[in-house]
Amino acid sequence: MTQDPRPPEDTEIELPAELCGAAKLGLQVLGFVCLAIGIAGVILPGLPGTVFLIVALWAFSRSSHRVHLWLYSHPRFGAGLRAWHRHRVIPTRAKIAAVAAMTLAAAMLIAAFPTNAWIPGIGIAIMLAVAGWIVTRPGRIADPS
Secondary structure (H helix, E strand, O other): OOOOOOOOOOOOOOOOOOOOOHHHHHHHHHHHHHHHHHHHHHHOOOOOHHHHHHHHHHHHHHHOHHHHHHHHOOOOOHHHHHHHHHHOOOOHHHHHHHHHHHHHHHHHHHHHOOOOOHHHHHHHHHHHHHHHHHHOOOOOOOOOO
């Protein structure tokens, strides 16, 4: 008996057309890099795996529908990705991990460049923008009642 490859509760996924050429290859590389970091984030504390898995899912939606469907219906990662896809929800635990990892990265930037404020400043400004975006997403699916 084989497992049904369709994602539960959402058998009709509308995906954009796959790109071709260098754009497709670039998105596949981005997708696999983000997938690797996302998987590492599940194992390593402090690394925000969910955010990278969301980026990987997006990249594969334009470059490899087969890998997109595999990731979307994955038993371990699929539930969070489906919650994002359907409701734009980032779990609270993932938000905390992402902001904690960015805080650690900011501290490391400051320590690595104590006499040059530009490099840490630019990095921290980008991380603040990303952290602000992550924190403002819903943390759970709204109660429909």
